[in-house]
Amino acid sequence: xxxxxxxxxxxxxxxxxxxxAYCIEAFGLYQSGAVAPGDLKLWAITMLKYIxxxxxxxxxxxxxxxxxxxxxxxxxxxxxxxxxxxxxIGKKIEREMVEDERDKLIxxxxxxxxxxxxxxxxxxxxxxxxxxSSPVVMLNIMxxxxxxxxxxxxxxxxxxxxxxx
Amino acid sequence: xxxxxxxxxxxxxxxxxADEMTQQELAEKAGASRQTIHAIETxxxxxxxxxxxxxxxxxxVKIGEVFDYxxxxx
Numbered sequence: 611x612x613x614x615x616x617x618x619x620x621x622x623x624x625x626x627x628x629x630x631a632y633c634i635e636a637f638g639l640y641q642s643g644a645v646a647p648g649d650l651k652l653w654a655i656t657m658l659k660y661i662x663x664x665x666x667x668x669x670x671x672x673x674x675x676x677x678x679x680x681x682x683x684x685x686x687x688x689x690x691x692x693x694x695x696x697x698x699i700g701k702k703i704e705r706e707m708v709e710d711e712r713d714k715l716i717x718x719x720x721x722x723x724x725x726x727x728x729x730x731x732x733x734x735x736x737x738x739x740x741x742x743s744s745p746v747v748m749l750n751i752m753x754x755x756x757x758x759x760x761x762x763x764x765x766x767x768x769x770x771x772x773x774x775x
Numbered sequence: 776x777x778x779x780x781x782x783x784x785x786x787x788x789x790x791x792x793a794d795e796m797t798q799q800e801l802a803e804k805a806g807a808s809r810q811t812i813h814a815i816e817t818x819x820x821x822x823x824x825x826x827x828x829x830x831x832x833x834x835x836v837k838i839g840e841v842f843d844y845x846x847x848x849x
Contacts, residue, residue: 612810705799708808711823771810774819 613679613706614713615771620675621668622764628664629757632656636750645746653746657753664757679706716770724763731755779847786816789834789841804833 635656639645645652683706684699691698734755735748790796798816802809806829807822814820815830822830831838 612808614810705803705809708802710807710811711826712811712814712820713808774814774817 612771614709614716615768616679617672617675618764618767618771620671622761622768624667624671625664625757625761625764628660628667629754629761631663632660632757633754635660648744648746650745650749653749657749679703712775715775716767719770719775720763720766723766724759727759727762728756731759781818781845781847782821782842783818783845784815784842786812786830786841789836793834801830801833805829 636653639652639656680703683703687699687702731752731754735751738751739745739748786801790798790801798812799809802812805812805826807826811820811822811826812830815822827838827842831841834841
C-alpha cells in the first residue's frame, strides 16, 4: 500500500470518528429535549466546536501518522541491512512521500466527488426547509452532508488509486 | 460505431533491456513516484505528454518507442 493510500485511510478514519462523535452528541441533544426547536445558536456552537475538533484531530493524527511511518521505514531498513545509514533512511522516506501529477489528478477527481455530495446535501437541506421542516434539520443535513462529502472524497481517492484514473 | 483509443506502452520491455532497471529507478529518473510508473506500466494511468517525454528520455529513446496507441471499434 502506498504512502498516499495510507494517508487517505488515516484521514477517512479521523473524519468518520469526528462525524460519529457529532452524530452522537446531536442525537443526545435532540433526545434530551433540552434544546428549544428554534435554538439555532446552540446548534451553531456545537457544529463550530466539531469543525474545530475535526481540524485539530486531522493535524494531530497526520503528524502522528508521519512519525509512525518514518519510524516504520527506519526499522524496516535497519532489519534489512543490519545497520542503515541515516541518509539512506531519509532518502527512502522522501521517496515514499513523492507526490506527482497522478496524485494531483486523483486529488482533483475525488474533490469533485466530495463537492457533489456536499452540493446534494445543500439542496437537500433547502428542500427540507421548503417542506416545512425546522431550520435545525436543514442545518444538520448540510453539516452531515459536508462531513460525509469529505469522507466519500477519501473513499473515491482510494478507489482511484486502486482501479486507476 | 465509436472508435476507442487505447494507449499502450513498452515500459516493461524497455526496463528489461535497460539492465533490468527497477520501477523506482525509472521513477527517480522521470521525476514521478514508483506507484505512478507501476500504474502506467499496467495501463491504469495514461501519463501527461510531459511525463511521457521524461520517461522516454530516461530510456534515451524516442517517445514513439515507449508509447503507442491502438484503435478499437467500440
